[in-house]
Amino acid sequence: MTSxxxxxxxxxxxxxxxxxxxxxNYLKDKEQVLADMPEDVSDLDKANLQLDIAEALVGVGRSExxxxxxxxxxxxxxxNEKWEEAVKCCDVLYQSGQPASLNALGQxxxxxxxxxxxxxxxVNMLGYVxxxxxxxxxxxxxxxxxxxxxxxxxxEGKVHESMTFLTNQLLANVAKGHSEIKDxxxxxxxxxxxxxxxxxxxxxxxxxxxxxxxxxDQWWFDRDELREKIPK
Numbered sequence: 001m002t003s004x005x006x007x008x009x010x011x012x013x014x015x016x017x018x019x020x021x022x023x024x025n026y027l028k029d030k031e032q033v034l035a036d037m038p039e040d041v042s043d044l045d046k047a048n049l050q051l052d053i054a055e056a057l058v059g060v061g062r063s064e065x066x067x068x069x070x071x072x073x074x075x076x077x078x079x080n081e082k083w084e085e086a087v088k089c090c091d092v093l094y095q096s097g098q099p100a101s102l103n104a105l106g107q108x109x110x111x112x113x114x115x116x117x118x119x120x121x122x123v124n125m126l127g128y129v130x131x132x133x134x135x136x137x138x139x140x141x142x143x144x145x146x147x148x149x150x151x152x153x154x155x156e157g158k159v160h161e162s163m164t165f166l167t168n169q170l171l172a173n174v175a176k177g178h179s180e181i182k183d184x185x186x187x188x189x190x191x192x193x194x195x196x197x198x199x200x201x202x203x204x205x206x207x208x209x210x211x212x213x214x215x216x217d218q219w220w221f222d223r224d225e226l227r228e229k230i231p232k
Contacts, residue, residue: 106213
């Protein structure tokens with residue numbers, strides 16, 4: 001079980017005060033482990049612990065500390081080509097609600113779509129984009145169709161069935177908010193009109209959506225360099 005799942009389960013428990021107290025104790029233990037780490041500990045081991053702490057920090061509302069911790073871990077994960085962990089950092093950075101949180105979201109989405117990481121994490125990141133983009137904007141539709149595409153091509157079996165069901169619902173909700181789409185015939189016309197049936201059309205458009213979120217001079221990495229590391 002990941003630390004984020006542990007924290008989510010704690011926060012969803014019935015007693016809010018007890019949950020926060022438990023989370024604070026969890027955080028205190030993790031911070032002590034970090035303080036006791038030997039100087040020769042590997043950068044990756046330290047970064048993994050920093051990510052655990054950052055996830056807990058955002059849960060208890062210590063947002064600025066969360067940002068510092070997750071941002072430091074992100075750099076280590078990126079340098080070591082740990083793409084999924086880097087995206088998890090971007091997820092936490094976005095949730096921290098800091099001035100550059102949208103930048104973190106956009107860069108996390110770029111990594112989550114570019115590299116074959118956990119599809120659930122990729123879909124979650126794209127869901128944040130849907131939440132951030134105005135309902136009438138095409139960007140929400142683009143993010144939703146890419147989420148559905150990832151769920152379709154990166155999963156199989158029961159996972160495929162459940163994830164595509166959820167992303168279909170996401171797409172339907174976006175269509176309703178965008179153009180009051182309420183039935184399948186209208187949905188088919190809407191998908192065709194917005195060019196959401198062709199991957200060669202909607203995937204490049206996601207780059208435009210991300211570009212609107214992350215200013216050109218505020219990227220934390222060279223995208224052209226990272227493209228060279230995409231698995232063949």
